Amino acid sequence: MGENKDARVLIVGSVAYDTVETETGKVEMALGGAATYASVATSYYCRPSVVAVVGEDFKDEHVDFLEKRGVDLKGMQRKKGKTFHWAGRYLPDMIGRETLDTQLNVFEDFDPVLPDDYKGIDYVFLANIHPGLQKKVLDQVTGPKLIVCDTMNLWIDIAREELVELLPRVNVLVINDEEVRQLTGDFNVIRAARRLLADGVKTALIVKRGEHGSTLVTREGIGVAPAYPVDNLIDPTGAGDTFAGALIGYLAAMDDASLPSMKKSLIHGAAVASFTVEGFSLDRLRETTRADVDVRARELREIMITE
């Protein structure tokens, strides 16, 4: 079974301009947003179709960049006002971060309306946005094969009810270790993941653990994939989004959301994410080819210890 490059993935989330500071430098108003990162990652495998909103200030060069990557922008609305802006600073550990500024701008009234030809897409990625908006998307799709959902600490804090209600409609919840603890109140990540499966997530939890890799937890068992050992970490922004984007891109291209396929997808997620963090914004991914990704995926498989 080969990959079908024409397979489609529906991606809904933010498109943003980010101002990011890390120990290694700073970028201002750089292209960002969960849907942006995810769709570029998906584009290594197949065809992302994005639902998002941008303002009048969204640059032609960024439209061009995305379209050249094969990203379908039919569902990207352009509204009066400015594009969503986030500014933040990472702590020296490159894990903790503080938000310096958030300007929702056009994102404040975002109503994710799916173009008709998006509604039947079989692979859906609900990137990190308010669970109420994620629900709106699910109300428009017609029986996809796989729904992957991301979230963040903010929604667990302020929209927990809506998030919890959404979970039984989701096949795979992608979440980081801190968030799975926060959502369940359980320090043990595996137990917390199992609890979320018991509480409704249909198929699997994928816990992102940064430099520690990722863990797939299903009712049948667990799977572990390492992170690629990056020793030139420039900016962690977008790591999780590209991890998930590559993961669902691989599953869609294979048209196989079985457990073995899902396990393999973690490797692809790790490979693409490892490039993301080696530059600010999408800088490193711009110069990264699918062949580069495959080299790291192979190295990741070699890293794993088997007897």
Added chain:
Amino acid sequence: MGENKDARVLIVGSVAYDTVETETGKVEMALGGAATYASVATSYYCRPSVVAVVGEDFKDEHVDFLEKRGVDLKGMQRKKGKTFHWAGRYLPDMIGRETLDTQLNVFEDFDPVLPDDYKGIDYVFLANIHPGLQKKVLDQVTGPKLIVCDTMNLWIDIAREELVELLPRVNVLVINDEEVRQLTGDFNVIRAARRLLADGVKTALIVKRGEHGSTLVTREGIGVAPAYPVDNLIDPTGAGDTFAGALIGYLAAMDDASLPSMKKSLIHGAAVASFTVEGFSLDRLRETTRADVDVRARELREIMITE
């Protein structure tokens, strides 16, 4: 190549009575200490020979327990006074802990003297004690094949010089992620490990990451092993000691300290450590057989994702 159950491992470290409190309960004056934990773990694979010191209060039942596990106690000195005592409390995350009391007692003047028939042992584990004492042991051995060394934040704080001087005499430094950061000042664990290799550790770093598993870093590449997913974590004490004890026990039993063998040893370390934390003190290991360990080692290999 099979395992040689009669292979020997020299283990030097503390034997202690611990008072430990976790969210799940409390034990008082329970058998503990790095050398104790490590030697019991080694005993699943071959014959540990311990160098340690205990006081007059050290109980016969604990001597019996260790001897029944095949632990050679010829090098365990009994001195006037009380056995080393540590009391601590784990934070709810089961990672952070606070020391409530430390009474060095007979450990204060510990002089690790090797019985003659210990000196030629090929596999040496310097469990977590002052690097000055670890050095004294190395001055007595006659060309072992493999020296594995553990340490802790305390020695990095108060005996950094001596620890750093010891490293070029050590094949494998076993260290946790916080300690490797502390020792190098580098937040990136892989880069930190590589720096220690550049600075002198002969063969490999093995970074223990608790629930995230462990990572082997050599000049040739890295290897990653998951932790066994324990959902009944009772007491983390001794996890690292038993991880290292099982690891070197396996290497000695195979008489193979090659890179492929070292990679495999991480799985054995993870399997034994996973039982350790399912009870206070050595309670869970008392009832755990080698067959039990092998089941978990097999499960760990299945957890790893390969294509």
